[in-house]
Amino acid sequence: MVRLVINGSAQNVAVDEDMPLLWVLRDTLGLTGTKYGCGLSQCGACTVHVNGRAVRACQTFAADLDGATITTIEGLAGPVADAVRTAWIDLNVVQCGYCQSGQIMQATALLARTPRPTDKEIDAAMSGILCRCGTYGRIRAAIHAAATTLGG
Amino acid sequence: MTHLFERLSAAARPLASRPTTSPAPTRRDVLRIVGGAGAGLTIALALPGAAPTAALAAEEADDGKTFAPNAFVRVTPDNTVTVVIKHLEMGQGVYTGLATLVAEEMDAAWEQVRCEHAPADADLYNNLFWGAVQGTGGSTSLANAFLQMRRAGAMARGLLRRAAADAWGVGVDAVDTAAGQLIHPETGERVPYGQMTARAARLRPPSPESVPLKDPEDFTLIGRADLRRKDAPEKVEGRAIFGSDVAFNGLLTALVLRPPRFGGTLKTLDASAAQAMRGVRAVFAIPRGVAVVADGFWQARKARMALKVEWDESDAVRVGSKALWDEYRDLADTPGQTFRDDGDVHAALAKAASSVVEATYTVPYMAHAPMEPLSAVALRTASGIEVRAGSQVPTLDALAIAEAAGVRPDQVTLHTLYAGGSFGRRATPDGDVVAEVAAIARGLFERGIAAPVKLVWTREDDIRGGRYRPMALHRLRGALDEARRPLAWHQRVVTQSILKGTPFESVLIKDGIDGTSVEGVIDLPYAIPNMLGDLHGPDPGVPVLWWRAVGHSHTAFAVESFVDELAHAAGADPLVWRMDLLADHPRLLGVLMLAANKANWSTPLDAGRGRGVAVHASFGSFVAHVAEVTVSASGVTVDRLVCAVDCGLPVNPDVIRAQIEGGTCFGLSAALRGRVTLDDTGKVVQSNFHDFEVLRFPSLPPIEVHIVPSAEPPSGVGEPGVPTVAPAVANAIFAASGKRLRDLPLKLG
Numbered sequence: 001m002v003r004l005v006i007n008g009s010a011q012n013v014a015v016d017e018d019m020p021l022l023w024v025l026r027d028t029l030g031l032t033g034t035k036y037g038c039g040l041s042q043c044g045a046c047t048v049h050v051n052g053r054a055v056r057a058c059q060t061f062a063a064d065l066d067g068a069t070i071t072t073i074e075g076l077a078g079p080v081a082d083a084v085r086t087a088w089i090d091l092n093v094v095q096c097g098y099c100q101s102g103q104i105m106q107a108t109a110l111l112a113r114t115p116r117p118t119d120k121e122i123d124a125a126m127s128g129i130l131c132r133c134g135t136y137g138r139i140r141a142a143i144h145a146a147a148t149t150l151g152g
Numbered sequence: 153m154t155h156l157f158e159r160l161s162a163a164a165r166p167l168a169s170r171p172t173t174s175p176a177p178t179r180r181d182v183l184r185i186v187g188g189a190g191a192g193l194t195i196a197l198a199l200p201g202a203a204p205t206a207a208l209a210a211e212e213a214d215d216g217k218t219f220a221p222n223a224f225v226r227v228t229p230d231n232t233v234t235v236v237i238k239h240l241e242m243g244q245g246v247y248t249g250l251a252t253l254v255a256e257e258m259d260a261a262w263e264q265v266r267c268e269h270a271p272a273d274a275d276l277y278n279n280l281f282w283g284a285v286q287g288t289g290g291s292t293s294l295a296n297a298f299l300q301m302r303r304a305g306a307m308a309r310g311l312l313r314r315a316a317a318d319a320w321g322v323g324v325d326a327v328d329t330a331a332g333q334l335i336h337p338e339t340g341e342r343v344p345y346g347q348m349t350a351r352a353a354r355l356r357p358p359s360p361e362s363v364p365l366k367d368p369e370d371f372t373l374i375g376r377a378d379l380r381r382k383d384a385p386e387k388v389e390g391r392a393i394f395g396s397d398v399a400f401n402g403l404l405t406a407l408v409l410r411p412p413r414f415g416g417t418l419k420t421l422d423a424s425a426a427q428a429m430r431g432v433r434a435v436f437a438i439p440r441g442v443a444v445v446a447d448g449f450w451q452a453r454k455a456r457m458a459l460k461v462e463w464d465e466s467d468a469v470r471v472g473s474k475a476l477w478d479e480y481r482d483l484a485d486t487p488g489q490t491f492r493d494d495g496d497v498h499a500a501l502a503k504a505a506s507s508v509v510e511a512t513y514t515v516p517y518m519a520h521a522p523m524e525p526l527s528a529v530a531l532r533t534a535s536g537i538e539v540r541a542g543s544q545v546p547t548l549d550a551l552a553i554a555e556a557a558g559v560r561p562d563q564v565t566l567h568t569l570y571a572g573g574s575f576g577r578r579a580t581p582d583g584d585v586v587a588e589v590a591a592i593a594r595g596l597f598e599r600g601i602a603a604p605v606k607l608v609w610t611r612e613d614d615i616r617g618g619r620y621r622p623m624a625l626h627r628l629r630g631a632l633d634e635a636r637r638p639l640a641w642h643q644r645v646v647t648q649s650i651l652k653g654t655p656f657e658s659v660l661i662k663d664g665i666d667g668t669s670v671e672g673v674i675d676l677p678y679a680i681p682n683m684l685g686d687l688h689g690p691d692p693g694v695p696v697l698w699w700r701a702v703g704h705s706h707t708a709f710a711v712e713s714f715v716d717e718l719a720h721a722a723g724a725d726p727l728v729w730r731m732d733l734l735a736d737h738p739r740l741l742g743v744l745m746l747a748a749n750k751a752n753w754s755t756p757l758d759a760g761r762g763r764g765v766a767v768h769a770s771f772g773s774f775v776a777h778v779a780e781v782t783v784s785a786s787g788v789t790v791d792r793l794v795c796a797v798d799c800g801l802p803v804n805p806d807v808i809r810a811q812i813e814g815g816t817c818f819g820l821s822a823a824l825r826g827r828v829t830l831d832d833t834g835k836v837v838q839s840n841f842h843d844f845e846v847l848r849f850p851s852l853p854p855i856e857v858h859i860v861p862s863a864e865p866p867s868g869v870g871e872p873g874v875p876t877v878a879p880a881v882a883n884a885i886f887a888a889s890g891k892r893l894r895d896l897p898l899k900l901g
């Protein structure tokens with residue numbers, strides 16, 4: 001059993017020792033907004049916040065997380081999340097959308113720490129999240145737009 | 153496969169052989185035939201029966217309050233307009249596109265419109281370019297549905313007006329509409345559509361063909377660049393349900409162990425260790441390998457690793473990429489099957505022997521690698537099977553499911569969910585992932601396990617699973633006349649047929665030529681008096697499939713690179729040279745000039761930098777790219793990509809831009825990074841994104857997309873953005889460095 005606070009609610013979750021957080025979220029808890037894309041920390045589709053930091057859930061082991069606070073795309077809220085989602089919708093960022101949970105988790109983590117990121121900082125933060133539909137250009141624009149909205 | 157073959161051979165029967173008692177062809181039928189001429193994946197068809205919309209309308213309108221005048225539109229009293237989308241939303245924006253057409257003619261407010269995927273029903277929801285088949289591909293969605301969706305919307309508006317006219321006791325012509333409201337001609341009162349649904353539902357729908365459509369001058373939604381995508385809100389909140397996201401109580405997860413080489417089959421299986429693992433429910437052989445069914449992905453994955461399996465590899469592919477390239481090169485030394493022959497190439501090449509330019513271009517096998525690995529959910533019961541998946545061709549998928557599940561086609565229920573990308577991967581002639589899940593569901597049913605099951609492919613399964621864009625080699629020879637104009641062009645194509653061995657073979661391979669192998673060459677637009685095209689179609693046994701832009705993804709690379717080489721041989725500017733030779737192709741010329749202008753073609757660049765251009769027609773659309781690159785000791789950097797597209801009437805300019813940006817990124821990824829190779833024993837080398845490289849965020853240069861204004865019927869944009877990227881970049885590298893790169897992925901030195 002590990003104790004986790006997931007999207008604001010405290011839960012005791014029974015997990016296999018070696019089970020990545022990704023599958024605890026998707027299979028055990030039914031939180032399917034967090035996606036599987038590679039299982040190897042190569043694509044970022046599984047990105048969630050653990051204690052406020054963006055991490056790859058496919059290489060994070062639930063058993064190591066006792067007491068941690070976890071936010072997934074389903075529970076992501078607040079002014080930064082609102083600004084990011086609004087920018088994403090206004091700029092028609094989304095195509096298939098499969099990578100976008102991870103993109104948004106990473107982008108909100110970036111903006112929380114770096115309210116006015118430069119292009120270089122955006123490159124560095126976002127390079128771990130793949131998009132096969134080719135939305136990178138719009139994501140960049142949407143991060144800048146969200147930063148402007150937030151008055152950073 | 154028998155059902156498939158029956159269906160397709162029935163479909164292939166020429167219209168002329170229909171019994172004479174058939175009704176005269178309707179407009180719908182005519183569209184099908186007309187579509188046949190241009191569409192890549194076309195099946196001429198034997199007709200189904202009468203227009204089917206009435207029955208569904210009646211069923212949906214059963215509650216007396218929902219207004220459902222046809223199979224595509226539903227208006228409920230809460231003022232929601234639901235548009236039923238007959239194509240798979242896999243990122244290309246088809247929800248938004250088709251909803252725009254309906255909302256336009258209906259005068260609906262964009263905000264009140266929502267979309268849902270249509271059920272699998274080929275009579276109601278067929279692709280009008282594909283005959284009796286419901287499916288998405290070939291960049292046909294918006295084009296085939298353009299009039300159909302507008303009519304569906306116009307019909308709804310007409311009936312709502314009539315309902316209002318009856319209610320108000322005024323003439324129907326006096327009732328105006330705007331933004332989802334009916335306007336009283338005398339009082340000016342505005343009534344939302346939702347309040348008129350019960351009345352409208354009682355009216356008899358007219359035939360779709362009789363409904364007048366708007367004059368394009370009056371469009372208010374079509375052509376608007378600021379419409380927000382309909383699928384975005386649920387996708388940014390993580391609420392969208394993709395095939396892999398289906399969750400039921402008691403849902404099991406299956407992984408499949410497949411043979412390590414293509415063509416292998418199961419010889420012996422020792423599942424004892426796997427079966428003893430916690431959470432494992434069943435392990436059994438299916439036609440494609442061994443299914444491991446467990447409570448969740450993680451248990452299934454661990455159990456799969458514990459399987460002890462021997463494979464029968466007597467028919468397996470044991471050849472490596474190196475040997476294949478040798479074979480392809482050897483083949484290119486011998487004549488292939490001719491697919492185009494203008495003038496006399498051999499005489500012309502002999503005459504101009506001193507000016508002959510020769511070059512060979514290659515492109516590798518390529519995985520689609522959609523972000524969402526393949527997945528599907530199924531439950532087999534005594535009465536049939538229910539499947540949920542991002543199904544791209546529901547008509548073929550349903551038949552494949554029936555076959556694999558051991559049920560009749562009418563016992564299959566198939567629900568289409570969002571797909572996390574496809575790029576062709578989810579459109580398979582044999583059902584692929586849904587056939588697999590159906591076989592697994594059947595296995596569970598036969599073992600008395602009454603639970604739905606989700607099949608998940610891992611990324612490794614995906615990259616190693618075949619169905620690649622075929623590798624291709626193009627050998628070109630060209631010559632100039634005394635005036636340095638092109639005299640001869642000989643293109644020999646060596647590439648594996650995509651259609652051979654599929655149910656499409658008998659319909660779509662003409663005189664031994666698979667059109668998907670030579671598209672873009674067979675219709676080479678340049679004015680060259682002597683032109684010969686011939687084809688070899690070796691079959692190494694590696695499964696291949698259409699990959700975004702299909703044959704154009706390699707033919708345009710060869711053609712547009714070689715045009716450049718000839719231009720340089722002639723001492724001409726590559727842009728001017730193309731313009732001269734495309735004088736009879738105004739739409740190609742249009743995109744070429746637009747892209748060149750926007751890219752400031754004639755402004756010189758610093759040393760070490762260069763510009764390259766490429767232009768190509770595919771899927772009814774016309775695209776040009778200008779690439780700007782820097783070549784330095786550390787390699788190639790693509791600095792900027794400027795694109796012009798002519799896709800007819802731009803229905804959703806921002807979706808068009810997004811698709812061309814996406815195609816450009818996809819094409820650049822293939823140009824610079826992507827490839828699948830086989831080791832010398834025939835095993836796929838790559839397995840995941842660490843070695844099957846795709847373009848990452850920092851490597852994507854700014855992309856500009858410019859749309860040519862047009863009133864022509866709309867054509868596709870999902871694929872046409874891909875073909876010109878690689879040649880534009882290769883041509884730019886040549887301009888910057890003098891180095892001509894002829895193999896993808898492009899590598900200096």
Ligand code: FES
Nearest residue numbers: 037038039044058
């Ligand atoms: S699934 Fe975790 S990084 Fe790809």
Ligand code: FES
Nearest residue numbers: 096097131132133
């Ligand atoms: S939107 Fe499809 S992978 Fe990014």
